[in-house]
Amino acid sequence: MSNSEHDGPEGQGDERRYSSVVVDGVEQAPSRAMLRAVGFADEDFAKSQIGIASTWSMVTPCNMHIDKLADQAAAGADAAGGKAVLFNTITVSDGISMGTPGMRYSLISREVIADSIETVVAGEGFDGFVTIGGCDKNMPACVMAMARLDRPSVFVYGGTIQPGAHRRDIVSVFEAVGGQASGKVSDAELLEVERTAIPGPGSCGGMYTANTMASAIEALGLSLPNSSAQDAISEHKLEDSRNAGAAVVELLRRGIRPSHILTREAFENAITVVIALGGSTNAVLHLLAMAYEAGVDLSLDDFTRLGEGVPVLADLRPSGKYAMSELIAIGGIQPLMKLLLDAGLLHGDCLTVTGKTLAENLADVAPYPADQNIIRPLSNPIKAESHLVVLYGNLAPEGAVAKISGKEGLEFAGTARVFGSEEESLQAILDGTVVAGDVLVLRYEGPVGGPGMREMLSPTAAIMGKGLGDKVALITDGRFSGGSHGFVVGHVTPEAAVGGPLALVKDGDAIRIDARNRAISLQVDEDELTRRRAAWTPPAPEATPGLLRKYARLVSSASLGAVTTRD
Numbered sequence: 278m279s280n281s282e283h284d285g286p287e288g289q290g291d292e293r294r295y296s297s298v299v300v301d302g303v304e305q306a307p308s309r310a311m312l313r314a315v316g317f318a319d320e321d322f323a324k325s326q327i328g329i330a331s332t333w334s335m336v337t338p339c340n341m342h343i344d345k346l347a348d349q350a351a352a353g354a355d356a357a358g359g360k361a362v363l364f365n366t367i368t369v370s371d372g373i374s375m376g377t378p379g380m381r382y383s384l385i386s387r388e389v390i391a392d393s394i395e396t397v398v399a400g401e402g403f404d405g406f407v408t409i410g411g412c413d414k415n416m417p418a419c420v421m422a423m424a425r426l427d428r429p430s431v432f433v434y435g436g437t438i439q440p441g442a443h444r445r446d447i448v449s450v451f452e453a454v455g456g457q458a459s460g461k462v463s464d465a466e467l468l469e470v471e472r473t474a475i476p477g478p479g480s481c482g483g484m485y486t487a488n489t490m491a492s493a494i495e496a497l498g499l500s501l502p503n504s505s506a507q508d509a510i511s512e513h514k515l516e517d518s519r520n521a522g523a524a525v526v527e528l529l530r531r532g533i534r535p536s537h538i539l540t541r542e543a544f545e546n547a548i549t550v551v552i553a554l555g556g557s558t559n560a561v562l563h564l565l566a567m568a569y570e571a572g573v574d575l576s577l578d579d580f581t582r583l584g585e586g587v588p589v590l591a592d593l594r595p596s597g598k599y600a601m602s603e604l605i606a607i608g609g610i611q612p613l614m615k616l617l618l619d620a621g622l623l624h625g626d627c628l629t630v631t632g633k634t635l636a637e638n639l640a641d642v643a644p645y646p647a648d649q650n651i652i653r654p655l656s657n658p659i660k661a662e663s664h665l666v667v668l669y670g671n672l673a674p675e676g677a678v679a680k681i682s683g684k685e686g687l688e689f690a691g692t693a694r695v696f697g698s699e700e701e702s703l704q705a706i707l708d709g710t711v712v713a714g715d716v717l718v719l720r721y722e723g724p725v726g727g728p729g730m731r732e733m734l735s736p737t738a739a740i741m742g743k744g745l746g747d748k749v750a751l752i753t754d755g756r757f758s759g760g761s762h763g764f765v766v767g768h769v770t771p772e773a774a775v776g777g778p779l780a781l782v783k784d785g786d787a788i789r790i791d792a793r794n795r796a797i798s799l800q801v802d803e804d805e806l807t808r809r810r811a812a813w814t815p816p817a818p819e820a821t822p823g824l825l826r827k828y829a830r831l832v833s834s835a836s837l838g839a840v841t842t843r844d
Contacts, residue, residue, distance in 0.1 A: 291532055293404055294404060295404050296403065299326075300402075325404040325405060326360050326361075326362055327354040327360065327361045327404065327405050328364060328398050328401065328406035329354070329406065330366060330398070330407065330419065331344060331346075331409050332410050333409075337411075338477065339481070339487060340411040342478040342510065345515070347409055349515050349518035350519065354407070354526055356522075357527065358526055359405070359529070362403065364401075366390050367389060367393070368411075372481065376700070376703065376734070381727050381728060383414055383732065384562075384839060385728075385824060387415070388841045389418075390415050390418035391418040391422045394426075395426055398422070398426050399426060404529055405428050405525040406426075407433060408422065408432050409432075409433040410434065411435025412487060416487065417564075417566060421567055421570040423499065424535050424536075424571035427536050429529045431525050431630045432500045433501075433517060434480075434494070434495075434500060435509055436514045437482055438477065438478065440476075440482055440602060441475060441476050446475075447474060448758075449470055452738045452739075452742040453470040454467065454707075454739060455706070459743045482600045482602060483760065484554050484591060486758065489554065489559070490559070490563060491506075492556065493556070496549070496610075497538070497543045497544065498546075498627055498628060499535065499538060500521075501630060504521075506605045506609025524631070527632065536572075538628050538629060538630065539571035541574065544567075546623050547564060548580060548583050548584075549587050549622050550614060551665070552663040553588065553617060554589075555660075555682065558678050559757070561667075562678075562756065565836075566838030566840045570842070581663075581667045587662070587663055588658030588661050589659045590652050590655070590658055590659065593651070595759070607651060608646075611642045614642075615639045620655055664680055664683070666678070666795055667795060669796065670797040671778055671798055672752070673779075676836045677766050679766040679790070680757065681792045685746060685764045687791075688792065689789070690789045690790075691716040691750060692785050694784060695720070698719070699733055699736060702717055706736055706739045706740055706743060711740075711743075713745065714749070715750075716749070719753035724772065724828075725774045725775055725829045728819060730835060732758040733751065734761055737757060737762070741762065746763040747763070749764070751765050752766040752767075752779075753767050753769060754769045754774075754779055756768065766797060770835050772834070776810075781799075783809075787799075828841065
């Protein structure tokens with residue numbers, strides 16, 4: 278297929294569709310006067326305006342360098358004949374807020390960021406834009422805004438952090454906390470891990486949520502090849518940012534918009550790549566949300582359908598051995614995508630922001646070095662089917678999402694130990710209350726009940742640090758960090774706060790999780806559950822006046838992506 282066949286339906290001559298309304302004509306002299314003050318010259322008013330949506334802040338190391346990437350994206354857009362305009366949006370650090378009430382704002386920030394990018398781009402009349410994300414929630418938020426606005430746009434990933442001393446990362450610190458509680462790690466050792474795990478800028482270094490979502494977005498076709506697999510501090514990342522600015526100008530010339538790229542087949546490509554990489558359960562939630570904003574019909578069952586034919590090939594943290602920086606050193610995800618394409622597991626005819634198809638982008642990609650051990654061959658996978666297992670049963674009639682690497686087994690039967698919050702469960706793990714055979718039930722942590730669907734990295738890391746990773750299970754209507762591993766089941770729907778079955782569990786109840794048959798069951802007879810349901814009353818909401826309360830009123834179920842824009 279020739280490149281000309283990829284041109285969007287508008288084609289040429291539509292490069293100032295939005296900015297012309299703002300700056301053309303006598304009546305828009307006030308607008309031009311304001312823009313002159315921020316650096317516009319006479320000739321700039323005849324150019325396409327390219328917004329540069331930066332998520333820079335000093336809130337988190339994931340984003341602390343993005344101002345420099347935004348400058349490069351702006352330079353690339355200007356050099357290609359556009360007029361760049363930089364603006365900022367917020368971010369929330371999961372790693373800092375984890376285990377605290379502040380974590381309630383993490384998933385909420387995804388909606389706030391998407392809303393803010395939409396607001397600025399639409400309000401200012403930008404013809405196209407670049408979005409730059411570096412932490413878990415601002416990345417899907419960027420794509421959600423791109424899908425809503427449907428203007429030529431490119432996503433840039435901020436890049437991964439380098440490993441700390443002794444190949445440490447943020448999960449090393451969380452697990453050291455559990456180790457300290459069990460006496461395996463001294464106070465001095467914990468402090469040394471804390472001081473050395475995070476050496477500088479970039480997103481958390483395993484196949485955690487940030488690197489998972491960067492890879493998914495590249496597979497979708499919304500970022501330039503290799504954008505997902507570059508070190509945060511590198512010439513490659515600066516070049517990627519410059520090229521993204523130029524690419525948006527070219528997309529404008531050709532009339533290519535996200536709606537031409539974000540097809541159902543593109544989302545299937547993203548799911549396939551996430552599975553092959555052993556990516557985060559958060560990808561399920563975010564891809565559902567991104568697909569909704571793009572008008573693509575995607576459901577939990579699509580993850581099961583695709584997962585039956587896609588193996589886990591990457592030996593990456595948290596359940597594996599290697600860091601993202603080590604995958605970058607052998608070629609990133611492009612050779613993996615070529616491997617999957619050649620095996621018939623990817624749709625090669627999907628359009629991307631290069632203006633070429635996925636297959637065209639991958640045509641000249643070389644295979645991984647023969648002596649590498651990070652990506653397995655299809656003939657010798659880490660797991661023959663997906664690690665992302667969607668479970669159903671009387672505990673999760675609308676579905677739940679488990680992350681089953683196979684190392685922790687495929688079945689777990691135990692007795693419930695029920696907690697009404699993450700904080701309660703963490704204390705019970707650290708003080709020895711939680712013992713082998715327990716199924717920890719963490720409820721009222723869903724999108725409504727949290728509100729905000731906090732990640733349970735602190736409890737799961739403490740479980741691993743205590744040496745209980747294969748001896749206890751944890752189920753929750755909350756989420757898990759991409760750094761979580763062990764026998765964990767999240768996104769249980771309907772959530773407890775709206776009367777879901779999780780609200781009816783009592784200490785000592787028998788629970789069975791069967792990943793082979795994708796089932797999760799509370800082994801209590803229906804008559805007893807009916808009595809419990811009749812006696813149940815919802816707890817007082819955690820939401821205080823303001824954003825938390827507004828979010829709890831608007832948010833949809835996790836099985837639908839936990840978006841706030843559904844009717």
